[in-house]
Amino acid sequence: MSNLQRRRVVITGMGAVTPLGHNVAESWDAVRAGTCGIAPITRYDASERKVTLAAEVKDWDGAALLGRQRAKHLARFTQFALIAAREAVETAALDTASIDTTRAGVIVSSGIGGVEETENQQTSCLKRGFDRCSPFYIPSGISNMAAGEVAIEMGFKGMCTCPVTACAGGSNAVGDAFRHIRDGYAEVMLAGGTEAAITPLSIGGFTTMRALHTGADPKAASIPFDARRSGFVMGEGAAMLLLEEREHAIARGAKIIAEVVGYGVTCDARHITAPAPDGEGGARAMAQALEDAGGVAPEAVGYINAHGTSTPLNDRCETAAIKTVFGDHAHQLAVSSTKSMTGHMLGAAGAVEAVFTALALHDDYLPATIGYVEADPDCDLDYIPNEGRAKRVEYALSNSLGFGGHNACLLFKKWEG
Structure with a gap:
């Protein structure tokens, strides 16, 4: 397909849950202020571990945001994705009932998915027996379920998938969605990534690889390009972008944030x-x-x-x-x-x-x-x-x-x- 035939793709909505805030505005304001989202780990007792710092999502209450019963069966990484997706659709002012949902899709990456669910179930089953594993373990823990849950909530019936390409996954999701629209397969795509891997096993695995920073000072922990750098700091959260074919967005009067071009x-x-x-x-x-x-x-x-x-x-x-x-x-x-x-x-x-x-x-x-x-x-x-x-x-x-x-x-x- 030549460049003249390719359709143009724009961003009309965005959502985010990050170590800096529970939405895009909070997160971006914190970025502009130069705020460090890194602090001592609170998700588990890391006091005797080599790595004690992480960039956690602060004060997260999935039950308040999603309902107690629903949140109970949603892994943390999926909760993040759903809230970010809601924000992206809301900020895009997209009426999902007015579009062709068979031409709307979802691509959400997760590198590790529900690793916390795996750790918790393994611990429980070693005590109770593996035939007493939670029936919600598989559907909550598999990496693609964030994409699946977002599609279910939005009613998007087009392409729904989950790139699992480690640290490149979030960009693969946005790029694949961009191509999907540009090449004529959809008019609307929700694309992004989600992760909640601040757990004993995940941190332990990256620690033994010598990939993580082991110091105690948050301000000297994640210092890219600085000569003192010694490893990365694990973060968690999600972001979703609502991508649209340009003419589709213009026709409904959408406010366009930026254009994806390559x-x-x-x-x-x-x-x-x-x-x-x-x-x-x-x-x-x-x-x-x-x-x-x-x-x-x-x-x-x-x-x-x-x-x-x-x-x-x-x-x-x-x-x-x-x-x-x-x-x-x-x-x-x-x-x-x-x-x-x-x-x-x-x-x-x-x-x-x-x-x-x-x-x-x-x-x-x-x-x-x-x-x-x-x-x-x-x-x-x-x-x-x-x-x-x-x-x-x-x-x-x-x-x-x-x-x-x-x-x-x-x-x-x-x-x-």
Whole structure:
């Protein structure tokens, strides 16, 4: 399909549940204020564990938001997704009863899904016997159930799926939904990611991989591109974007936030956890996103929301990848990692960062990388240290790079309509 035949895709609604707030407005206000969402773990007793910090969703009451009986049988990651989806539909002012629901779909990523349900049931069944496992364990714990529950609630009967591509999943969900609309298979898609993996087993697994920061100071924990960085901080939450075919959105008088114009997706095909040397796979994903948008010039991009995990290898390789794609322009780009505030939300990360990137374009404001103190010679770009800045940008990228060598890149354009 040629670029002339491809339909255009816009964002008309967004929802979020993050370590910074229970909706988009709270989360974005906190980002603009440079708020750190990292604190000591409260989900379980971590006092004797190596890792004691995480970026939790604060003061969450699923029963109050979803009803006590319903919330009882919904895993935490699914609760987050449902509330974010509701907000996305509400802010889009979409009357779901007035659209062709067979042409509306849902794509929600989750890297680990209901791992908490698995841990709880394993503990219970070891005492009571496995034939007394909860009948709700499987339908609440499987990773695709957030997508399924969102589709059920909204009545969307088109494509419904769940990319499980680790830390790239949220961006894959948005990118796949973008293509689904652009190529003529739907007019409306709810897309995003959700995660709730701050649990003893998950944190333990990442700890023994030496992937997590083990210090006690929240302000020095998730510090992407800083020479002192030593690992990422686990975060949780969800984000959902309501994507629409442009003419469909305009016809119903929708307010458009930004336009999705390109999507690049690659694989390193090299290592289960480490990125390819110099971020070769990530570089190809960024280049693909530019080409996918009809050949947007690298010089037209003004901001990148980096994957920026605060691990020594990721940040160095991502910086190298940006230089590969953008050449001399790399040093004119503004690059930041909002994971410095939210921690790393795994399958939700790309979706949350897509929301922040769209808002950066809409509000002419580029968020900071907070906690940045000590420069790393291998990471020598403009990382918007500590203070965000007012700046108009026409194109912005959001990068997501996952274990298994998964790379996804989304290109957004400022809406001028």
